[in-house]
Amino acid sequence: MFVARRIDRVSSVAGRRRALRTLAALAGVVIPLTTSKTALSLTSESRSPSVRGRRMTELIGSNGWAGAASDVQMWRAMGISWGRGSVGPGQPDGPQDVIRIDKTSSAFDSELPPALIANDRNGIGSLLQLGYTPAWNASVSGDPNSAPVDVEVWERYVDAVVRTYSAPPYNLRYFQIWNEAAGRLSGGLAQATFWHGPDADGNEKSSKPYERAMQDYVERIHIPAARIIRRYHAYIVYGGWPDQGGLDNFRRWLEYRSPVLKERMLDWVDYIDTHYLPVADLDSLYQQYVRNGPARGIWQTEIGDGYMKDPHYLPRYFFDFAVWALERNWDDPNKYLSMVYHWDGYEPFRLTHRGPPTRTYNVSGRSLVVLNRTANGSLASFSKPLQFEPGASGTALLSGRDVVMQVSADPGWKSVTVGGLKPPSSSNALVEFIDALNGTASARDDVALAWNDQSLKIRFKVPDRVNGADNKPPKHLAYVVVRGVA
Template sequence: MPSRNQSRSTAFPAAVSRRGLLQSAGAVGGLALAGGVLPGTTAPAAAAPDAASAAAASAADPALVTAGVPSVFGAFNGVCQVPAGSLAQVPALAGIGWNRLDIPWQNLEPVQGQFDQSRLQALGDQILAARRAGVRVLPVLAYTARWAGRRDAYAFDSGGRHYAYGPVTAENDTHFTRHLKVTRLDDGRVVQDAETKINKTFTPPADRAAWLAYVERVVDFLSAEPYGVEYFQVWNEAYQGSSFWFGGMDEYFTDIHLPAAKAIRARGGKTVFGGWPCGLPLTLLTDLLDKHRAWGTLDVLDVHYDPLPAMEYLRTAAARRGHADIGVWQTEHGFVPDGTLIPNLYPKAFAWALGHGLVRHPDRFKLFWFAWGSANDPKAYGYGRCLHNGTERTAHARTLAVLGDLLGGNRVTTYSRFRTEPRLPRALDERASAAEGFTVGKRKVVAVHLARQGEANIFWDFTGDATAWHLSGFDPELRLTLQDVPRGAKVSRVDILGNRTELTWLREAHGSATVVVPVTDSDEETKKLTADAEVRTFYVVVDPA
């Protein structure tokens, strides 16, 4: 969960109220998204496959042509905390196929032994509504019921410090009061030695069996038909300092993750790790998984707000340990005011995922934007960082919709038979200049990313002849040559808000075609959005005649 001060997707998030943001997003229930068409154009969707192709696709990847997910890009995309009233609008935005939803233990069993089946049934109804809309739900099994938290003294080591929590000395409805002493392990210096208030919800449970009973009841109910939930996430950002877990990681694995994962898998479900917080070493995560022999309990590794190379690191780490089938997701990503992040980041991640078998395994890699919406008030938490301000789409939603228009469809592959001048490599790095290509049906799309060096908005070609472009002036142009282009094909430049500029081929010969592409955006709104962007993105689109 991101902090109020987070300005980049890689900042370490402090705890905030998930419930508060979800309630503030309730105003988006009446939203009717205008998705699927680039402004001023009729967007040519990926060509419909013929009967033979459709049958082959269905046999190879039934999840892409059934279950209401008609798009590989849509299956790759998720969002957090969609209010029930907005579920029908989710697929209209870039074909988003997933909604991540908290299912707090406290809400279902507010009093020990008194399980509220009506609330679980209401969650089931919400999941059925999502299924009807073509959206799958990722339930988060999380947090401690307020009556269930530890009241005794306990201690653990974490992050080079020793934490000693005293027994509860006082409490109210939501918090325990207890003494906390924190000591550095390297020199014994006392960092904290005072009374503190700890949220009951994020205190480790006193009884592992009580936690497990909650998990089993929820999974039993939601994994059965008609709900058919397949994936379950265990907790969220468990680590001392994330504010979602006031305990040690050994206790987390022993009492929370391992029992829950065993229960989920015994019922035919799949386990998603509980969102490793950004700002923590990935080696610490892999060491903990090694120590507790937990690799075999996972179907998906999950990190939050990490740079894209973290996903490749975890993919290779799992493969080296004999678990190449483990997926890698980021079930919280984004939550920044920078409206150019999605165009810069998502094509790079999508190309990487396609290169590692996304079409064959559509649940292997995913990105979930946090979150669906906030109140339409500049003072509201999350304003301008979510996909919606009230019922109004933010730049994040608008740029994601453009990508959905360009990359939607279930016949999509990477396309590498092109070159740019200056040369731009494919790079899984949101800081880098790069270009990646896609074939979507009969369409070709090349995403171009130009990183500035310094405040002067200068792009330097460090790989060639030191070409320099001012990204805000002097009308620089990029030359793009593509192979396998049918004669008469149409070529256009599309900016990140979907404004299309028709281009003319410089030359066409023997399936090869070259076009000169303006680097600078012409639309004034897009210029304003990208003025301070660290990386400028635009798309070159080739459609058959």
């Protein structure tokens, strides 16, 4: 079960992780919201399986739940189609407690059932995270992030959650086991933040290694919970491998065969799940575990956080994720998913600022609105070669009948040549150069296209005042959209 606590973590790899704050209590909290005067128009996307082709929104989720109706509108505008949250509190005070699974948030002070029903009504998927150990049943005295002494207590909690929420009116099919369980991390820590053994001393840097970390997790947490989830015909989402853990170490855990249970953990995982990795790092996991099975897909149930201080991070991540997924048999709407940590807060890099007086978009939130509005059609791979002149780079996909290129460039006039693309027969194509952070289209004279045999050359003027962070040097992120040529 979950125990109220701060979710703080310290990175030993420069630039890889930021300190995480407490998961906000969102479900059931009604906050009067309005969008700011500069907020972009709302775009609602269908989650119906009858929709032809994949959609950008199918890739985008968030930690927490949407609360008020205006929260839901903002989620739709940003393309957020999944939420993730806790379920409990279980039996916090002792084995005599009735098992409580009707609360959510880090402090279990928000009602879970109405949040799940509202999600379903609004076309938002719900992922419930199962954890942790009640202090009275912890193998490390009083530590909720350690293995249970009595595994049956853990099993009763898991069974109560899955039995209840896989049935009507909730009908959930996705359950996540624990969070970031690992042993010695490749980043240097001897024990993971959320999985402690007997030599944990309360200090991540001075704790001794947890020698049985993998065996205890597989035998006392993962496989017992996974068996229950499968019994109710639901799907198992791995507990989010931390980016500091290292992928080679992750493979060891996935392929570990318990000498007691005589089974591999991998055979009890439906969705491989990692945290805070770049898109390129997912490919080895896809090739090894998803392309030919046994896993059904790859999720990242936490991305973003301090990385969103770079305003280009989220739009680049999700555009790259879409291009990557389209080239890797994206044959199911739930096969690939990444969830932002966190959509709501007071820090300027969160998706929204909760107010007062009213909730407004931050830069990262507006960038998702722009992405969702710009690439809001049925998606497909774009196979034609792109040749950028020096000082510019980018990738492309098809959205409906439009070619959408995401471009990172230095200030000044730049160009891209698209090979093998024939001009439309009925009318001249239209081209737009759109700021990826605020959605503003450039003046018509600042972008032009010209056809030459079977290639297209596009010239565009990048503004002197670029929208990137203070990198060396900063770049401008934009979309070059050629309408109606696909």
